[in-house]
Amino acid sequence: MATPSELTATEQRRRFESGEVSSVELTQACVDRVAAVDDRVGAFLRFDAEKALAQAAACDAARAEGKPLGPLAGVPVAVKDLFCQEGEITTCASKILENFRSPYDSTVVDRLKQAGAVLLGRTNMDEFAMGGSTENSAYQTSRNPWDLERSPGGSSGGAAACVAALEAPLSVGTDTGGSIRQPAGLCGVVGMKPTYGRVSRYGLVAFASSLDQAGPLARTVEDTALLYDALAGHDPRDSTSNPSPAEPCAPTVNEPLKGLKVGVVPEHFAEGLDDEVRAAVEAAIETYRGLGAETVEVDLPHAKYGVATYYVIAPCEASSNLSRYDGVHYGHRTDEAAMLAQLEAERKAALASGDAEAADAIDTALVRLYRQSRSEGFGPEVKRRIMLGAYALSAGYYDAYYLKALKVRRLIRQDYDRAFEKVDLIAGPVTAAPAFKLGELSEDPLSMYLVDLYTVSANLAGLPAISLPCGKSKAGLPIGMQLMAPPLAEEKLLRGARMYEQATDWHQPTPDL
Amino acid sequence: MTADYTTIIGLEVHVQLATRSKLFCACSTTYGAEPNTQVCPVCLGLPGALPVLNREAVRLAIETGVALNLEIPEFTKWDRKQYFYPDLPKGYQTSQFDLPITQHGYLEIADPGGAFEPKRIRILRAHLEEDAGKSTHDESKAGGDSLIDLNRTGTPLLEIVSEPDLRSAAEAKAYLSELKLLLTYLGVSDCNMQEGSLRVDANVNLHIDEGTAAVDGAKPTATPIVEVKNLNSFRGVERAIEYEAQRQWREWQETRRKIGDFPKQTRGWDDAAGVTRAQRHKEESSDYRYFPCPDLEPVTITPERVDEVRAQMAELPAALRTRLESDFGLPLYDADVIVNQGRGVADYFLSVAAATGDGKQTANWITQHVLRTMNAQEVSLDELGLPADRLAGLIKKIADGELPSARSRETFDLMVEKNLSVDGAMAELGIEAVDESELEGLCQELLAANPKIVADVQGGNDKAVGALIGQAKKKNPNADPGKVRAICLGLIAKM
Numbered sequence A: 001m002a003t004p005s006e007l008t009a010t011e012q013r014r015r016f017e018s019g020e021v022s023s024v025e026l027t028q029a030c031v032d033r034v035a036a037v038d039d040r041v042g043a044f045l046r047f048d049a050e051k052a053l054a055q056a057a058a059c060d061a062a063r064a065e066g067k068p069l070g071p072l073a074g075v076p077v078a079v080k081d082l083f084c085q086e087g088e089i090t091t092c093a094s095k096i097l098e099n100f101r102s103p104y105d106s107t108v109v110d111r112l113k114q115a116g117a118v119l120l121g122r123t124n125m126d127e128f129a130m131g132g133s134t135e136n137s138a139y140q141t142s143r144n145p146w147d148l149e150r151s152p153g154g155s156s157g158g159a160a161a162c163v164a165a166l167e168a169p170l171s172v173g174t175d176t177g178g179s180i181r182q183p184a185g186l187c188g189v190v191g192m193k194p195t196y197g198r199v200s201r202y203g204l205v206a207f208a209s210s211l212d213q214a215g216p217l218a219r220t221v222e223d224t225a226l227l228y229d230a231l232a233g234h235d236p237r238d239s240t241s242n243p244s245p246a247e248p249c250a251p252t253v254n255e256p257l258k259g260l261k262v263g264v265v266p267e268h269f270a271e272g273l274d275d276e277v278r279a280a281v282e283a284a285i286e287t288y289r290g291l292g293a294e295t296v297e298v299d300l301p302h303a304k305y306g307v308a309t310y311y312v313i314a315p316c317e318a319s320s321n322l323s324r325y326d327g328v329h330y331g332h333r334t335d336e337a338a339m340l341a342q343l344e345a346e347r348k349a350a351l352a353s354g355d356a357e358a359a360d361a362i363d364t365a366l367v368r369l370y371r372q373s374r375s376e377g378f379g380p381e382v383k384r385r386i387m388l389g390a391y392a393l394s395a396g397y398y399d400a401y402y403l404k405a406l407k408v409r410r411l412i413r414q415d416y417d418r419a420f421e422k423v424d425l426i427a428g429p430v431t432a433a434p435a436f437k438l439g440e441l442s443e444d445p446l447s448m449y450l451v452d453l454y455t456v457s458a459n460l461a462g463l464p465a466i467s468l469p470c471g472k473s474k475a476g477l478p479i480g481m482q483l484m485a486p487p488l489a490e491e492k493l494l495r496g497a498r499m500y501e502q503a504t505d506w507h508q509p510t511p512d513l
Numbered sequence B: 001m002t003a004d005y006t007t008i009i010g011l012e013v014h015v016q017l018a019t020r021s022k023l024f025c026a027c028s029t030t031y032g033a034e035p036n037t038q039v040c041p042v043c044l045g046l047p048g049a050l051p052v053l054n055r056e057a058v059r060l061a062i063e064t065g066v067a068l069n070l071e072i073p074e075f076t077k078w079d080r081k082q083y084f085y086p087d088l089p090k091g092y093q094t095s096q097f098d099l100p101i102t103q104h105g106y107l108e109i110a111d112p113g114g115a116f117e118p119k120r121i122r123i124l125r126a127h128l129e130e131d132a133g134k135s136t137h138d139e140s141k142a143g144g145d146s147l148i149d150l151n152r153t154g155t156p157l158l159e160i161v162s163e164p165d166l167r168s169a170a171e172a173k174a175y176l177s178e179l180k181l182l183l184t185y186l187g188v189s190d191c192n193m194q195e196g197s198l199r200v201d202a203n204v205n206l207h208i209d210e211g212t213a214a215v216d217g218a219k220p221t222a223t224p225i226v227e228v229k230n231l232n233s234f235r236g237v238e239r240a241i242e243y244e245a246q247r248q249w250r251e252w253q254e255t256r257r258k259i260g261d262f263p264k265q266t267r268g269w270d271d272a273a274g275v276t277r278a279q280r281h282k283e284e285s286s287d288y289r290y291f292p293c294p295d296l297e298p299v300t301i302t303p304e305r306v307d308e309v310r311a312q313m314a315e316l317p318a319a320l321r322t323r324l325e326s327d328f329g330l331p332l333y334d335a336d337v338i339v340n341q342g343r344g345v346a347d348y349f350l351s352v353a354a355a356t357g358d359g360k361q362t363a364n365w366i367t368q369h370v371l372r373t374m375n376a377q378e379v380s381l382d383e384l385g386l387p388a389d390r391l392a393g394l395i396k397k398i399a400d401g402e403l404p405s406a407r408s409r410e411t412f413d414l415m416v417e418k419n420l421s422v423d424g425a426m427a428e429l430g431i432e433a434v435d436e437s438e439l440e441g442l443c444q445e446l447l448a449a450n451p452k453i454v455a456d457v458q459g460g461n462d463k464a465v466g467a468l469i470g471q472a473k474k475k476n477p478n479a480d481p482g483k484v485r486a487i488c489l490g491l492i493a494k495m
């Protein structure tokens, strides 16, 4: 008999409703598991066992009173530390938001509460979701549960690791260039980036507004559908939220797709792809053929510009979105007294030297406050991207970089539109290789940017995409497959993924911790 | 010296739109609340908060666009204007850069006093943007604290940018007055300058005639453009322009610095000292790094939507002036006075004129008595307490001969003072119409008693009869002086 931690969320929800298990038992199992493994995994930034258990007790009481039970009633869920939650510290793993206690709930948190979920805690991430390894967190490094020397990926590294390590059955992450799918792939769990606008961004601390999308991480596709249904839908507080109603996916997720056409992009299997990954993904596509699917070669001629385009657009938006963290309204502020004393000393020295130009070049107190607060509060990767964005948006370079990137983005989207006239889903690798060692890429930003190679296009085109386990390397590291679908075709995407999952058991094993 | 240059002026007018809530959130825009009480995650720029467009602000911008003869493109979008300032919580202002909601129109200005010829001032654009907050700096230098009130943050503004078509402080004032009148007629804004609902920046420079003007194609020499900020009264705008023209003229004579040699400069207007002052270079920003706001969808405005707004629009001041001239036979001067008082007085005129059927008399009463009393008592039309039907009653009584015009003024004053109808006031004053035969009897009596006056009149001095009018009024206060005079002259002629 499985322990509560080993149960899928769907099973937990079923047993909770039938009275076989209490929410307190389910939550206690998470608390125990976190206590046992999280000092090694480092998935959670903050975990309040008392609060979670109190919430679980309230769920049990509601069930006892015969109150209507939400779709996630009694089930523990972890959230990435960039969803605002009333009364909770929301840091985005940044020092600049060290003490920011949100006065309001994000729509994601609000929907989780509405669905009856138990909010377990806040998972680690790359600072402001910028990174692919969770090494950019200002607070701690998360580790891959399959090999603690390796990265869980990023930026939702904590969200993926906590699910893989059985610390939580479900978690919510965000995906701007692959930040759900890449860590899901590296940790051997399922992660989905819904269509842009399908899950509200209200209360999600923005990185790149036109790319950010929240989505579910879980151990199975069925669980992914369960959590996705709770999150998706129109939100009038987010102007970019898709106005069409989100049809629930969980009820149909176990029905295989008939006459499925799977698109395969030859470039996805070109040089640079790890042999074990190639073999695993090709075997997965073969599995689809065995299930009666037809495979069709599709051409995405502009996909090769995806990473370059992404690394113009995302930093531009980030540089703007992060302007508000300036040390004035909230967040980290530099030591003012020391700063003013320093300025005074500089002014005196300039005056004494009689150099008028030097005196004029000294910051005003306000400019120094901004400069120093931001300089102390942001980590190197965030600074790098702010600089990139500010540069690309500056008057002389705007047309050459930002506008050009927008044009390429449109071409990439058109490629997908054309491809999806021929196929239902596109299948390929999530990452070029299994999980890399911690520190292996962190000194080389450009190579780190390439971890998004296969995932960024879905963000640029606004498409839904999912990562699911499809193999293991000889070293025992998970290998993931990515499926992409046309906009708003989440139902098809999940059914297609579930079809594969039911035919294989790559999602079954759990890491030895 | 002034003959040697022409002052070139363009105005940027920031108008606060009369919406109940802010441009991108549901917070109230009411003026004067306790600091930081009308704020929410969105206008505070809290992490994760997102804007949602206020459709009413778009409607008001369309109305203004129609009124200012502006083009309203089908597609408009939102941009972020990025700069750091403590009263700008997000680090950018959501505004409109290259695709404003309205562009390329004009406003006609005239001066019945004749200070300048009627002319058309072109308007480059009028775009929507959100306001920033308000900083209060400790001027005592003691604590050095700066306080920030974000109640105003996110309030919808329409920035109306004119072409540099204005040539004098008088023209600038006329432009602002007409613009304010138009916006208040539409109800687009209350244009209250004390509360900051209307704020003006003026771009000023000089075109100097160096004797080359006669040469074909020669451009006049221009001085560098100066943007004067913080103008919050019409008087301030006039004074600042006059000051700046003289200052630039002096500077030109000293430095001969031309436009292009020197970048546009920002100067602040010090109203108390009556001077403009240069602002520090660091307070001027050159590269705002505008870029399209990814949180807001572009807005599509169909021609049908514009027509819909146009159909529901109030009558504009210029159209109303013309109507008062043509339909009510008013002289332009009177029409101008009434319309310029604002929509309340104009509507009042229309109601009274409709009830009396006499536009000219109505105009006379309003321009001479109503407005004078309002000014003297420093009250608004509503506070004056003379509803349209009461003024109409007074005018009708005079026309019907039931109220002698000589006593109409005191009747009017009493109506206002005691909040009475014309009948009530007349009763209190004991005014009754005097019977014609009764008046004749009175006149005969007076002539008999004053043979000297009769003789004087017969001798050709008609004016002598005036002395009898006072006596007639003593005997019967309701006696109409005009009638007394006419009857007396008639009787003497028959003698």
Ligand SMILES: [Zn+2]
Pocket (backbone or CB within 6 Å): B022, B025, B026, B027, B038, B039, B040, B041, B042, B043, B044, B154
């Ligand atoms: Zn607000």
